[in-house]
Amino acid sequence: MNRQVLLFISLLSFDAVIAQVSYSVPEEMSKGSLVGNIAQDLGLEVKRLISGKAKIYTRNSDEYIELNRERGVLLVKERIDREALCAETALCALHFQIILENPIEFYAITVQITDINDNAPVFGKKEILFKISESAVIGSKFDLERAEDLDVGTNSVQKFELKPTDNFALTVHNHADGVKNVEMVLQKPLDREKQEQISLVLTAVDGGEPQMSGTMLIVITVLDANDNAPVFTQKTYKATVTENSPIGTVVATVTASDADHGSNSKVTYSITNTLGNVFKIFQVNPDSGEVSVVGNVDFEKSKHYEINVRASDEGGLTDSAKVLIDVQDINDNKPEINILSKSNVISEDVTQATVVTVINVEDLDSSENGDVKCYITENIPFILKPSTSNFYSLVTDSDLDRERSSQYNITVTCSDEGVPSLSSSVTLTLQISDVNDNAPVFGRSSYEASIVENNTPGLSIFTVKATDVDWNQNARVSYILEDSSVNGVPVSSYVSVSADSGVIHAVRSFDFEQIKDFQFLVKAQDGGSPPLNSNVTVKILIQDQNDNPPQVLYPVQTGGSVVAEMVPRSADVGYLVTKVVAVDVDSGQNAWLSYKLQKATDRALFEVGLQNGEIRTIRQVNDKDAVKQRLTVIVEDNGQPSRSATVIVNVAVADSFPEVLSEFTDLIHDKEYNDNLTFYLVLALAVVSFLFITCVVVIISVKIYRWRQSRIMYQSNLPVIPYYPPRYSDTLGTGTLQHVYNYEVCRTTDSRKSDCKFGRAGSQNVLIMDPSSTGTMQRIQSEKSILDEPDSPVEVS
Numbered sequence: 061m062n063r064q065v066l067l068f069i070s071l072l073s074f075d076a077v078i079a080q081v082s083y084s085v086p087e088e089m090s091k092g093s094l095v096g097n098i099a100q101d102l103g104l105e106v107k108r109l110i111s112g113k114a115k116i117y118t119r120n121s122d123e124y125i126e127l128n129r130e131r132g133v134l135l136v137k138e139r140i141d142r143e144a145l146c147a148e149t150a151l152c153a154l155h156f157q158i159i160l161e162n163p164i165e166f167y168a169i170t171v172q173i174t175d176i177n178d179n180a181p182v183f184g185k186k187e188i189l190f191k192i193s194e195s196a197v198i199g200s201k202f203d204l205e206r207a208e209d210l211d212v213g214t215n216s217v218q219k220f221e222l223k224p225t226d227n228f229a230l231t232v233h234n235h236a237d238g239v240k241n242v243e244m245v246l247q248k249p250l251d252r253e254k255q256e257q258i259s260l261v262l263t264a265v266d267g268g269e270p271q272m273s274g275t276m277l278i279v280i281t282v283l284d285a286n287d288n289a290p291v292f293t294q295k296t297y298k299a300t301v302t303e304n305s306p307i308g309t310v311v312a313t314v315t316a317s318d319a320d321h322g323s324n325s326k327v328t329y330s331i332t333n334t335l336g337n338v339f340k341i342f343q344v345n346p347d348s349g350e351v352s353v354v355g356n357v358d359f360e361k362s363k364h365y366e367i368n369v370r371a372s373d374e375g376g377l378t379d380s381a382k383v384l385i386d387v388q389d390i391n392d393n394k395p396e397i398n399i400l401s402k403s404n405v406i407s408e409d410v411t412q413a414t415v416v417t418v419i420n421v422e423d424l425d426s427s428e429n430g431d432v433k434c435y436i437t438e439n440i441p442f443i444l445k446p447s448t449s450n451f452y453s454l455v456t457d458s459d460l461d462r463e464r465s466s467q468y469n470i471t472v473t474c475s476d477e478g479v480p481s482l483s484s485s486v487t488l489t490l491q492i493s494d495v496n497d498n499a500p501v502f503g504r505s506s507y508e509a510s511i512v513e514n515n516t517p518g519l520s521i522f523t524v525k526a527t528d529v530d531w532n533q534n535a536r537v538s539y540i541l542e543d544s545s546v547n548g549v550p551v552s553s554y555v556s557v558s559a560d561s562g563v564i565h566a567v568r569s570f571d572f573e574q575i576k577d578f579q580f581l582v583k584a585q586d587g588g589s590p591p592l593n594s595n596v597t598v599k600i601l602i603q604d605q606n607d608n609p610p611q612v613l614y615p616v617q618t619g620g621s622v623v624a625e626m627v628p629r630s631a632d633v634g635y636l637v638t639k640v641v642a643v644d645v646d647s648g649q650n651a652w653l654s655y656k657l658q659k660a661t662d663r664a665l666f667e668v669g670l671q672n673g674e675i676r677t678i679r680q681v682n683d684k685d686a687v688k689q690r691l692t693v694i695v696e697d698n699g700q701p702s703r704s705a706t707v708i709v710n711v712a713v714a715d716s717f718p719e720v721l722s723e724f725t726d727l728i729h730d731k732e733y734n735d736n737l738t739f740y741l742v743l744a745l746a747v748v749s750f751l752f753i754t755c756v757v758v759i760i761s762v763k764i765y766r767w768r769q770s771r772i773m774y775q776s777n778l779p780v781i782p783y784y785p786p787r788y789s790d791t792l793g794t795g796t797l798q799h800v801y802n803y804e805v806c807r808t809t810d811s812r813k814s815d816c817k818f819g820r821a822g823s824q825n826v827l828i829m830d831p832s833s834t835g836t837m838q839r840i841q842s843e844k845s846i847l848d849e850p851d852s853p854v855e856v857s
Contacts, residue, residue: 079167079168080167080169081096081098081101081102081168081169081170082170082171082172083096083169083171083172084171084172084174085140085171085172085174086173086175087141087173087175088140088141088178089136089139089140091135092135092136093135093136094133094135095125095133095134095135095136095171096133096134097133098132098133098134098158098167098169099132100132102167104132105132106130106131106132108160110130111162112160112161112162112165113160113162114127114158114160115127115158115159116156116159116169117156117158117159117398117400117420118154118155118156119420119422123137123138124138124140124145124154125137125154125156125169125171127158134169134171140173142173143179146173147210147335147336150212150213151172152172152173152175153170153171154171154173155168155169156168156169157169159400159401159418164401164415164453166418166451175211175213175215176211176215176268177211177215177270177272178211179272180266180273181207181209181217181264181266181273182207182208182274183205183207183208183264183274183275184205184208185205185276187276187277187278187279188276188279189281189376190279190280190281190376191280191281191374191376192246192250192281192282192283192375192376193285193286193375194249194250194251194252194282194283195285195286196246196249196250196286197249198246198247198249199247200289200377201243201244201245201246202228202243202244202245202377202378203241203242203243203244203370203378203379204242204243204244204262204276204278205276205332206239206242206368207220207242207264207274208335209266211266214267215266215267215268216266216267217240217264217265217266218265218266218267219264219265220240220262220263220264221262221263221265222244222261222262223260223261224260226248227246227247227248227250227258228244228245228260229245229247230243230244230262231244231245241380242262244260244278251282252282252283256281256282257279257280257282258279258280259277260277260278261275261276261277261278262275262276262277263275264276281376286320286374286375286376286377288318288319288324288325288373288377289318289377289378289379290316290317290318290327290371290373290378290379291316291317291371292314292369292379292380292381293314293315293316293317294381295381295382296384297312297314297383298312298383298384298385299312299351299383299384299386300385300386300388301353301357301385301386301388302388302390303357303358303360303387303388303389303390303392304357304358304390304392305353307354307355308352308353308354309353310351310352311351311352311353311383311385312385313351314344314351314369314371314381316329316349318373324373324375326373327372328346328347328372328373329344329345329346329347329348329369329370329371330344330369330370330372331344331367331368332368332369332370332380333367337355338365340355341353341354341356341357342354342355342367342385344367344369349371351367358387359387359388359389359425359426360393360425362387363386363387364385364387365384365387366382366383366384366385367383367384368380368381368382369381369383389425389426389429390425390429391425391429391480393423393425393429394423394482394484395421395422395423395432395474395475395476395482395483395484396421396422396423396484397419397434397486398419398420398421398422399417399418399419399488400417400419400420401417402417402418402488403416403417404490404491405490405491406460406492406493407460407492407493407494407495408460408461408462408492408494408495410456410460412457412458412459413455413456414455414456415453415455416442416454416455416456416490417454417488418447418451418452418454419434419444419451419453419454419472420450420452421434421450421452422450423476425476428476428477428478429476429477429478430476431476432450432474432475432477433474433475433477434446434472434473434474434475435472436454436470436471436472436473437471440468440470441457441458441460441468442454442455442457442468442470443455443457444472452472454472454488460492461492462492462493462494465492466491467489467490467491467492468492469487469488469489469490470487470488470489470490471486471487471488472485472486472487472488473485491532493532493534494530494531494532494534495588496530496586496588496589496592497530498528498530498586498592499594500526500527500528500537500585500586500592500593501527501528502524502526502584502596503525503526503527506596506597506599507522507598507599508598508600509521509564509598509601510601510603511566511570511601511602512602512603513602513603513604513605513607514571514605514607515566515570516566516569517566517568518566519565519566520563520564520565521555521564521600522563522564522598522600523562523564524539524557524562524564524584524596524598525562526539526584526594530586530588533587533588534586534587534588535586536586536587537584537587538559538560538584538585538587539557539562539582539584539585540559540583540593541557541582542580542581542582542583542595544581546578547575551580554566554567554568554570554578554580554600555567555580555600562584564582564598564600570602571602572603572604572605572646573608573645573646575602576601576602577600577601577602578600579600580597580598580600581595581596581597582595582596582598583595584596604648605646605650605699606646606650606697606699607646608644608645608646608650609644609697609703609704609705610643610644610695610696610697610703610704611643611644612642612695613641613643614640614641615707615709617707617708624710624711624712625638625675625711626711626712626714627681627711627712627713627714628681628714628715629681629682629683629685629713629715630681631677631680632677632680633679634677634678635676635677635681636675636676637666637675637676637709637711638709638711639675640668640673640674640675640693640707640709642673642695642705644697646699649698649699651697651698652697653673653695653696653697653698654670654671654695654696654697655669655670655672655673655694656668656694656696657692657693658693658694658706660689660690660691661686661688661689661690661691662689664679665677665678665679665681665689666711668691673693673695675709681713686713687712688711688712688713689710689712690709690710690711691708691709691710692706692708692709693706693707693708694706
């Protein structure tokens with residue numbers, strides 16, 4: 061592909077730029093093929109093409125070239141067939157303009173279309189018949205059909221071949237206009253008695269790569285004695301016809317004569333053109349030779365025609381001539397007004413001489429019929445200024461005042477110089493916009509909205525709305541979330557605001573247990589320049605949802621030990637066995653808990669308090685009741701839908717530990733194997749914790765002891781005499797009281813009396829069966845009588 065760049069730049073009063081660039085491309089290029097880098101050749105940046113909304117303008121309805129603004133190149137848009145586009149001319153070119161805005165610039169582009177060898181030579185007829193007298197002399201010439209090739213240059217017809225060549229030879233005459241006339245010359249006399257009919261093949265070959273050819277069959281019937289061919293009175297006839305001439309108008313008359321007599325002297329006329337639309341526009345009378353109009357003659361489509369006419373006698377002898385017809389133009393086309401770039405809205409504060417729009421005017425007629433002048437409506441603050449040929453610019457002529465007029469209807473009228481004159485007009489509607497002098501205003505001073513926790517991210521929460529009394533873009537409000545933080549986290553991670561609609565969306569799923577409310581600022585900003593804005597406070601309240609089930613705190617469900625509540629067989633009705641303690645981290649009615657007995661070994665023996673979770677006996681315990689009782693308690697909250705948790709309570713109905721042990725031994729051993737690993741992990745954690753707590757307790761005890769000693773010595777001079785309560789027994793850790801009982805001994809320095817406070821365990825009837833122990837590890841807290849009887853020994857731990 062060759063590229064020719066011819067650049068002409070003119071700086072006009074309204075800042076438009078004119079340049080001309082030429083390219084050369086072959087026909088039949090595929091869609092999307094590169095024509096040229098227009099940005100580079102015009103010295104423009106690609107971003108200028110994008111910001112200027114560069115586009116191609118052409119007055120032809122078919123666009124073969126397209127502009128890729130992002131790359132700054134011209135590409136083939138549609139398949140280009142040079143023969144269909146420029147059938148009558150060897151030079152073929154596409155002319156169009158590239159228009160840019162802000163500021164307005166336009167460039168003239170020419171793309172030359174070069175020929176490729178894509179058409180084979182074609183004869184007008186596949187077969188031609190000749191009747192040649194056997195008396196034809198050596199050297200007699202017979203005009204043959206000429207092959208036409210739509211291609212040009214070397215791709216057109218270059219040579220002809222005739223086979224066989226026994227009686228005839230081929231002669232080709234090259235004319236100055238490039239036309240090749242082919243004649244068949246008799247080189248050996250014909251003998252009808254030997255051969256009455258001869259068949260020849262005429263081949264036309266072009267010079268392209270690859271080489272293409274076309275053939276025509278020549279059938280010769282040998283006749284007797286017609287030895288004179290028709291002869292035209294002149295080889296070239298010239299005529300003129302006015303476009304839009306009515307059908308039947310005679311353009312010219314051709315005449316040929318034959319020296320023979322009788323039927324051999326009768327001449328008939330025919331048109332031999334094989335290309336173009338000659339047959340659709342002109343015809344020749346076969347008898348009179350009159351060339352007349354049979355179709356529409358249009359000066360804008362073709363300015364001249366060349367007709368090849370043949371004269372033939374009855375003996376098959378022929379002669380040829382040309383008829384050259386020039387078409388005269390008439391004023392039959394109105395000026396065409398094309399709006400290349402326009403601004404529908406213009407601000408009232410623009411300066412004078414601002415370009416509003418660029419207009420291109422085309423008239424397909426020629427000479428004065430195509431000379432056009434344009435003018436606009438009077439008494440408006442605009443004028444129409446001519447720039448280059450066929451281009452006008454509409455510019456402001458004085459200051460604009462929107463309060464005086466917010467809209468102008470501008471009529472552009474263009475008339476040609478023909479007789480009679482033809483004209484056309486177009487009306488432009490121009491809106492005058494206001495300046496941005498009003499900020500957006502919210503409908504409320506603040507907003508408050510609520511959303512249920514565990515929402516889906518992206519859920520719409522609320523809509524803020526602000527209005528701007530300005531016009532058009534100045535009144536277009538955009539909503540922006542102001543930067544702030546909630547508990548140290550950017551508010552943008554909680555909510556987002558739709559810039560166009562003001563809809564507030566949740567970015568994350570909220571958790572009422574973590575955050576109950578937060579607030580932020582939303583800014584409303586208009587589209588003016590400079591923009592104006594205002595803020596509003598939005599507070600979001602998180603509503604609780606029943607998303608947490610109750611959690612059972614007691615009894616603790618362990619995998620390593622079997623915890624059983626002891627109930628003596630002497631227990632009365634209403635005996636408190638234990639209490640199920642549960643909590644719910646939700647709030648309100650979602651945290652209201654109720655307790656129900658779901659399953660039990662003996663439902664007639666126990667009941668659960670609906671509100672307090674207390675498990676009590678509902679009848680007297682007797683000897684027939686099973687030792688091992690298993691209760692399943694369900695804890696439900698008051699949410700919708702309700703959530704629940706279950707807890708299993710093991711109850712031992714017995715008066716002594718050996719009686720219980722036999723019932724629970726199997727259960728203990730079954731759990732021992734499965735929970736072995738868990739047990740060791742828990743044991744290791746317990747040992748470490750115990751050592752740590754022991755150290756802390758020892759240190760604190762020492763500190764307290766020293767402090768108390770110093771205080772005693774300071775308050776009294778009496779010697780400290782240890783005092784032991786009556787019937788005190790030191791069993792050195794071998795006593796019968798459980799370690800879960802704690803006793804606080806308070807002494808004074810001036811009294812022999814001591815006050816002993818007995819702390820009672822959280823549960824008085826608990827049996828713990830530890831599977832990790834091979835011995836008896838009973839710590840039965842049911843010996844309440846030991847603590848209640850005054851004569852019983854007291855174990856202090």
